[in-house]
Amino acid sequence: xxxxxxxxxxxxxxxxxxxxxxxxxxxxxxxxxxxxxxxxxxxxxxxxxxxxxxxxxxxxxxxxxxxxxxxxxxxxxxxxxxxxxxxxxxxxxxxxxxxxxxxxxxxxxxxxxxxxxxxxxxxxxxxxxxxxxxxxxxxxxxxxxxxxxxxxxxxxxxxxxxxxxxxxxxxxxxxxxxxxxxxxxxxxxxxxxxxxxxxxxxxxxxxxxxxxxxxxxxxxxxxxxxxxxxxxxxxxxxxxxxxxxxxxxxxxxxxxxxxxxxxxxxxxxxxxxxxxxxxxxxxxxxxxxxxxxxxxxxxxxxxxxxxxxxxxxxxxxxxxxxxxxxxxxxxxxx
Amino acid sequence: xxxxxxxxxxxxxxxxxxxxxxxxxxxxxxxxxxxxxxxxxxxxxxxxxxxxxxxxxxxxxxxxxxxxxxxxxxxxxxxxxxxxxxxxxxxxxxxxxxxxxxxxxxxxxxxxxxxxxxxxxxxxxxxxxxxxxxxxxxxxxxxxxxxxxxxxxxxxxxxxxxxxxxxxxxxxxxxxxxxxxxxxxxxxxxxxxxxxxxxxxxxxxxxxxxxxxxxxxxxxxxxxxxxxxxxxxxxxxxxxxxxxxxxxxxxxxxxxxxxxxxxxxxxxxxxxxxxxxxxxxxxxxxxxxxxxxxxxxxxxxxxxxxxxxxxxxxxxxxxxxxxxxxxxxxxxxx
Numbered sequence: 071x072x073x074x075x076x077x078x079x080x081x082x083x084x085x086x087x088x089x090x091x092x093x094x095x096x097x098x099x100x101x102x103x104x105x106x107x108x109x110x111x112x113x114x115x116x117x118x119x120x121x122x123x124x125x126x127x128x129x130x131x132x133x134x135x136x137x138x139x140x141x142x143x144x145x146x147x148x149x150x151x152x153x154x155x156x157x158x159x160x161x162x163x164x165x166x167x168x169x170x171x172x173x174x175x176x177x178x179x180x181x182x183x184x185x186x187x188x189x190x191x192x193x194x195x196x197x198x199x200x201x202x203x204x205x206x207x208x209x210x211x212x213x214x215x216x217x218x219x220x221x222x223x224x225x226x227x228x229x230x231x232x233x234x235x236x237x238x239x240x241x242x243x244x245x246x247x248x249x250x251x252x253x254x255x256x257x258x259x260x261x262x263x264x265x266x267x268x269x270x271x272x273x274x275x276x277x278x279x280x281x282x283x284x285x286x287x288x289x290x291x292x293x294x295x296x297x298x299x300x301x302x303x304x305x306x307x308x309x310x311x312x313x314x315x316x317x318x319x320x321x322x323x324x325x326x327x328x329x330x331x332x333x334x335x336x337x338x339x340x341x342x343x344x345x346x347x348x349x350x351x352x353x354x355x356x357x358x359x360x361x362x363x364x365x366x367x368x369x370x371x372x373x374x375x376x377x378x379x380x381x382x383x384x385x386x387x388x389x390x391x392x393x394x395x396x397x398x399x400x401x402x403x404x
Numbered sequence: 405x406x407x408x409x410x411x412x413x414x415x416x417x418x419x420x421x422x423x424x425x426x427x428x429x430x431x432x433x434x435x436x437x438x439x440x441x442x443x444x445x446x447x448x449x450x451x452x453x454x455x456x457x458x459x460x461x462x463x464x465x466x467x468x469x470x471x472x473x474x475x476x477x478x479x480x481x482x483x484x485x486x487x488x489x490x491x492x493x494x495x496x497x498x499x500x501x502x503x504x505x506x507x508x509x510x511x512x513x514x515x516x517x518x519x520x521x522x523x524x525x526x527x528x529x530x531x532x533x534x535x536x537x538x539x540x541x542x543x544x545x546x547x548x549x550x551x552x553x554x555x556x557x558x559x560x561x562x563x564x565x566x567x568x569x570x571x572x573x574x575x576x577x578x579x580x581x582x583x584x585x586x587x588x589x590x591x592x593x594x595x596x597x598x599x600x601x602x603x604x605x606x607x608x609x610x611x612x613x614x615x616x617x618x619x620x621x622x623x624x625x626x627x628x629x630x631x632x633x634x635x636x637x638x639x640x641x642x643x644x645x646x647x648x649x650x651x652x653x654x655x656x657x658x659x660x661x662x663x664x665x666x667x668x669x670x671x672x673x674x675x676x677x678x679x680x681x682x683x684x685x686x687x688x689x690x691x692x693x694x695x696x697x698x699x700x701x702x703x704x705x706x707x708x709x710x711x712x713x714x715x716x717x718x719x720x721x722x723x724x725x726x727x728x729x730x731x732x733x734x735x736x737x738x
């Protein structure tokens with residue numbers, strides 16, 4: 071009995087959810103996907119599936135609160151953006167948000183106004199209406215956002231459809247957000263302000279998600295929230311396959327390369343393990359490479375291949391030796 | 405500028421929401437009701453409206469955590485039940501729940517299991533599927549629940565439709581939950597265990613809400629969460645009318661009367677001001693009195709009348725003198 075967990079900090083989030091819900095089955099036949107993917111899927115109006123996702127951001131766990139309003143605004147943006155990204159990862163378009171705000175009584179009214187302003191601006195930008203919420207007193211600032219969206223029937227992309235021989239793609243650049251966080255933690259925001267911006271104001275890939283979903287070429291997709299080395303294994307485990315990542319193909323921005331040169335950091339490691347880029351990780355047909363990118367974005371970058379053997383591997387270039395790609399995920403309750 | 409609020413504790417929840425969202429208008433023409441009622445209303449599948457509500461419960465603000473599992477189970481039940489009650493208050497049937505859990509790392513795994521068990525039992529009882537969630541670390545236990553339901557087009561009951569001459573009804577008994585809380589706070593749970601049960605395991609009136617909504621006889625409705633003296637003014641303000649409550653007509657249980665005799669408390673005050681009964685407050689046609697109650701419940705009780713003049717008044721019996729009924733609401737952030 072010595073390895074029986076006693077308190078929550080002995081469990082990862084995945085382990086906790088498994089304990090609480092592994093035996094759970096929804097009753098309603100309208101439910102297509104329940105707990106376990108980026109969003110739930112339920113049959114909605116004719117020809118459409120309803121997608122719902124929820125995320126909770128807690129002070130000190132997910133962010134460090136600053137009284138500067140620019141940060142409050144960014145925090146409001148981000149709390150909504152991470153949920154929008156979950157809907158994008160299923161190929162859907164978001165439409166309605168519900169916001170639970172738990173707020174310390176000592177917080178300045180102007181800070182809460184800035185936070186909600188950030189949320190409202192993000193909502194407007196992505197065509198989302200804020201339709202409800204709850205505000206309560208708490209010791210830590212906590213933002214619980216639930217977002218509803220929809221996707222055409224037959225177009226929702228889950229994480230469990232990857233097949234051996236599929237190719238692996240990503241949108242945009244990897245590692246920028248982690249570099250931006252590094253700058254913020256060092257108190258530096260001016261030199262690499264674009265990287266800081268990428269961390270503070272992620273731009274979920276809704277338009278790309280819609281292009282990918284309606285192309286019919288993708289078999290599995292999720293958004294990169296914890297970093298490629300943590301998120302790619304989720305697709306592999308759900309699909310019961312493995313993956314090989316070509317590190318030399320990872321898309322990295324000019325800013326990230328300059329940043330890493332200056333800080334003497336390895337850009338590969340930032341791109342492999344850095345979290346919160348909120349780019350899409352897409353698995354499917356090689357023809358995904360030909361999709362016409364939405365305005366303001368560039369083509370998908372092919373970064374690897376799905377294989378039959380379970381496990382996630384990395385190599386440098388086609389001739390490189392295969393080494394295991396270790397997940398550098400974090401334990402939420404530790 | 406001296407009366408400009410500086411921190412959140414200077415504002416009530418209503419004032420805060422007004423500051424943040426009074427100028428907010430949803431863009432999507434599918435939206436019927438946004439922020440401000442028990443639930444949002446949005447056009448869904450043909451002939452139906454989709455209802456969504458969200459509530460956040462925070463340790464020490466809304467409940468005092470106890471390590472005893474019976475309490476964890478009850479807390480899980482209640483966190484979902486208060487949301488189900490919001491859907492019932494619009495006349496709807498709930499179907500899907502999303503649960504954000506912020507949990508201290510020191511919490512026992514068995515307590516979290518008991519809490520989720522309470523939620524699962526409540527969900528099953530009311531035909532709700534738990535379809536998603538998020539678990540994160542926090543200093544205070546926090547439960548953010550979002551619930552989705554639906555109601556037939558034309559049947560949703562808002563809080564702004566009360567008209568002079570309408571009669572005011574309630575389901576069930578008032579004041580039981582406040583009495584149960586009084587017992588719990590005194591460390592007593594055995595003598596009046598039914599009252600304690602009413603506080604810990606409220607039974608939202610979904611079946612009654614459906615009967616009322618489909619009857620077409622109700623003009624306004626909400627659920628009694630903060631107490632009649634706080635909730636009735638919400639209908640009056642939203643509808644721009646006033647109300648007269650006949651205190652002698654308030655439905656009180658035999659248990660509440662015994663409890664008040666023993667504790668030398670006024671039962672009228674418990675029924676008028678006690679919160680968390682989660683009974684329905686219904687305003688509309690006198691014929692509401694004739695509705696056939698769902699199994700296990702009794703007829704609606706008529707407790708007063710809507711009048712044109714703004715304000716909420718009480719009297720004892722038809723001939724009694726009118727005195728103002730002061731709201732005894734509480735400030736969330738104080």
